[in-house]
Amino acid sequence: MIKGAIFDFDGTLVDSMFIWDTFGEDYLRTLGKKPRENLSETFKTFTLERAAEYYREHYGVTLSVREIVDGVNEMVAEIYRTKVTLKSGVFEFLCDLQSKGVKMCVATVTDRPIVEDVLNRLGVRDFFTEIFTCTEVGYNKETPHIYRAALETLGTKKDETVVFEDALHALMTAKKDGFPVVAVHDKHEAKQDEMRAEADYYISDYKRFAWNKAMRTALAIAGSDSSGGAGIQADIKTMTMNGVYAMSAITALTAQNTVGVRSIMESTPEFLKDQIDAVFEDIRPNAVKIGMVSSAELIEVIAERLNYYDAKNIVVDPVMVATSGSELIKTDAVSTLIRELLPLATLVTPNIPEAEVLSGKTIITKEDMLSVAKHIGDSYGCAVLLKGGHSINDANDLLYVGGEYKWFCGKRIDNPNTHGTGCTLSSAIASNLAKGYDLETSIQRAKDYISGALAAMLDLGQESGPMNHAFVLTQYAKTIFQ
Numbered sequence: 001m002i003k004g005a006i007f008d009f010d011g012t013l014v015d016s017m018f019i020w021d022t023f024g025e026d027y028l029r030t031l032g033k034k035p036r037e038n039l040s041e042t043f044k045t046f047t048l049e050r051a052a053e054y055y056r057e058h059y060g061v062t063l064s065v066r067e068i069v070d071g072v073n074e075m076v077a078e079i080y081r082t083k084v085t086l087k088s089g090v091f092e093f094l095c096d097l098q099s100k101g102v103k104m105c106v107a108t109v110t111d112r113p114i115v116e117d118v119l120n121r122l123g124v125r126d127f128f129t130e131i132f133t134c135t136e137v138g139y140n141k142e143t144p145h146i147y148r149a150a151l152e153t154l155g156t157k158k159d160e161t162v163v164f165e166d167a168l169h170a171l172m173t174a175k176k177d178g179f180p181v182v183a184v185h186d187k188h189e190a191k192q193d194e195m196r197a198e199a200d201y202y203i204s205d206y207k208r209f210a211w212n213k214a215m216r217t218a219l220a221i222a223g224s225d226s227s228g229g230a231g232i233q234a235d236i237k238t239m240t241m242n243g244v245y246a247m248s249a250i251t252a253l254t255a256q257n258t259v260g261v262r263s264i265m266e267s268t269p270e271f272l273k274d275q276i277d278a279v280f281e282d283i284r285p286n287a288v289k290i291g292m293v294s295s296a297e298l299i300e301v302i303a304e305r306l307n308y309y310d311a312k313n314i315v316v317d318p319v320m321v322a323t324s325g326s327e328l329i330k331t332d333a334v335s336t337l338i339r340e341l342l343p344l345a346t347l348v349t350p351n352i353p354e355a356e357v358l359s360g361k362t363i364i365t366k367e368d369m370l371s372v373a374k375h376i377g378d379s380y381g382c383a384v385l386l387k388g389g390h391s392i393n394d395a396n397d398l399l400y401v402g403g404e405y406k407w408f409c410g411k412r413i414d415n416p417n418t419h420g421t422g423c424t425l426s427s428a429i430a431s432n433l434a435k436g437y438d439l440e441t442s443i444q445r446a447k448d449y450i451s452g453a454l455a456a457m458l459d460l461g462q463e464s465g466p467m468n469h470a471f472v473l474t475q476y477a478k479t480i481f482q
Contacts, residue, residue: 002102002211004154004161006147006179007128009108009115011166011186014122016084019076021188024051027072033059045142045169047134048072048111073111080118087184089206094127103154106131107146107163129153141170144177151179164203168195175199193284216244216434219279220427221272221302222291222319223252223264229466230420235289235427237469242431242449247285249275251293251302258419258461266294269301276305286434287313289427294329296336303340313433316345316382317426318354342380347439349426350376351387373400383439387425399443406440408447413454417465424467425450 011017024039043051052068055061061068097104105128108115112133119125132150139145151161163174166186175181175198183199185192196202196214203209218239225231232248239246251272255262267275279285288311293299306314318337320329329337338358342348352363359372369386377384383401385408395410428446437445456468468474 002097002100002160002162002180004151004156005097005102005104005164006107006150006154006161006174007104007164008166008170008184009106009110009118011188012164012184013087013090013106013124014084014118015087015186016080016118017166017186017188019079019084023072023076027068027075028055028059028061030071030075031061031063033061044167045109045140047109047140049135050140069111073114077114077117080114081121084118086122086124087206089209091122091124093206093209094124098127103129103156105129105150105154107150108132109134109141111135141167141173144173144179147174147177147179162201168198171195171198193280193282197284197286216287216431216436217247217283217285218244218287218289218427218430218434219247219249219276219285220289220291220430221249221251221276221293222289222317222423223254223294224250225420226253226255227257227419227461227466229258229461230423231292234420234423234466234469235291238424238427238449239289239431241469241472242428242435242445244286244431244434245283247279247283249279251291251298254292258463258465264294266298269297272298273301273305276302276309280305280309280311284309285311287315287430289430290314290316290341291423291426292319292329293337293341294333296330296333299333299336299340303344306344311344312346313430314344314346315426315430315433316341316348317422318348318350318358319422320354320357338380342376342382345380345382346433347383347385347429348376348380349385349387349422349429351422355384355386369398370400370405373398373405377401385429385443387422397443397447399440401439408443410447410451413451415454415457415467417457417459417461417467418454419461419464419466421450421454421467424453424469 007013020040024043025035028035048069049065052065055068112131115131130153132146134140134146137146137149147163158178162182163179164182164184165171166184167189168191171181171183180200182201183195185204199214202214220232220235222235223231225233232250236246251267253265350358355372356363359375361372363369363372373384373386377400386398388396395412397408399406425446428449429442432442432445452471453467453469456471458468
């Protein structure tokens with residue numbers, strides 16, 4: 001239930017950002033000085049007072065800070081008075097919130113006189129309990145002080161008070177402080193893909209907006225399994241069943257079934273790059289799961305593109321051998337995986353044999369698991385979930401992160417059909433990270449999901465067969481088709 005709303009002004013409530021495209025340069029020119037830079041970009045997070053100080057420090061302007069602020073306000077005030085309008089659908093949206101008893105205020109970098117004048121002229125001032133400005137609060141939107149001040153005045157709880165912003169840096173400030181956030185589309189913010197990915201809600205048009213949580217997204221970078229039990233197929237099923245929108249970048253096609261892998265056809269590095277770019281440039285993923293990558297060249301492409309896009313919530317499942325026993329990675333690629341992907345990982349999820357390869361150590365006992373998990377985590381700066389399903393600790397998995405250990409205990413399910421369990425667990429973890437759960441919660445939810453998939457006792461194939469990823473749907477179907 002939403003009880004409070006904190007709105008940014010420029011670009012969120014009103015179409016006014018065009019004013020600020022050139023205001024820094026325009027004002028400087030009125031003083032007879034030539035700009036040496038894109039001042040509007042420099043001033044992006046500045047208060048007007050800080051911008052005035054910048055003029056004095058870097059351009060030798062002798063006017064006082066107050067005189068400069070007054071001059072800028074005078075220059076832009078006329079534009080606000082005559083050209084600025086509400087964004088489409090804002091009035092109706094505010095009416096709807098008011099009818100539901102939502103308390104509202106404004107938090108803006110723009111000075112109060114301009115905001116008051118525009119809101120009054122456009123007939124929406126009475127919707128807002130108060131107007132907060134960065135100048136009056138004393139902090140810009142790189143810190144959450146203005147949102148906290150607004151929250152105190154509204155008297156609502158933080159988790160019931162939504163912040164509306166059209167700029168990524170401000171949106172992230174509010175989000176990191178624990179506010180639910182709504183990203184409002186404005187053409188002057190170039191990073192719309194990141195806005196959509198980070199926000200709880202996204203408004204492209206107030207008239208069409210509904211309070212539906214933004215669909216979280218995840219990208220699986222892995223090989224295809226023609227039998228459908230592992231690889232990309234398992235990833236997509238798992239992500240879908242865990243409530244996120246699944247996307248894929250295929251590293252290789254495999255001809256395989258429950259008996260074994262017959263052949264592998266790798267994607268070219270160029271084609272893999274194109275797939276990753278196509279995803280990030282349109283529907284930015286909230287999490288990335290990396291599975292089977294068989295060659296050093298492909299690993300290098302993945303690392304370079306994920307670095308380029310500053311990808312978040314990266315889960316690396318260092319797939320080396322299929323459940324059937326077939327090798328899935330070239331020997332010379334292992335060192336590249338260790339060097340390039342592990343330092344990027346939020347979490348790496350090796351089983352016992354994979355952890356032995358990554359660490360160069362043998363694992364026989366519980367104490368060995370503790371030692372190896374610490375070695376991998378400390379060496380590469382990532383969290384490690386060392387899976388105990390390979391004959392040690394009866395399906396108890398060990399998480400090591402930042403010097404701390406946590407065991408996730410599980411009862412071994414007597415089901416020989418375990419094809420794709422590693423892919424499924426890592427994809428489920430990535431899905432829950434994408435939805436905003438912390439690492440420990442994401443792991444527990446993923447383990448609960450895989451336990452349900454195994455307990456469904458699907459029995460297909462001649463050897464170790466796949467799990468029932470859609471076990472919840474199967475149970476539902478039984479209730480309506482019996």
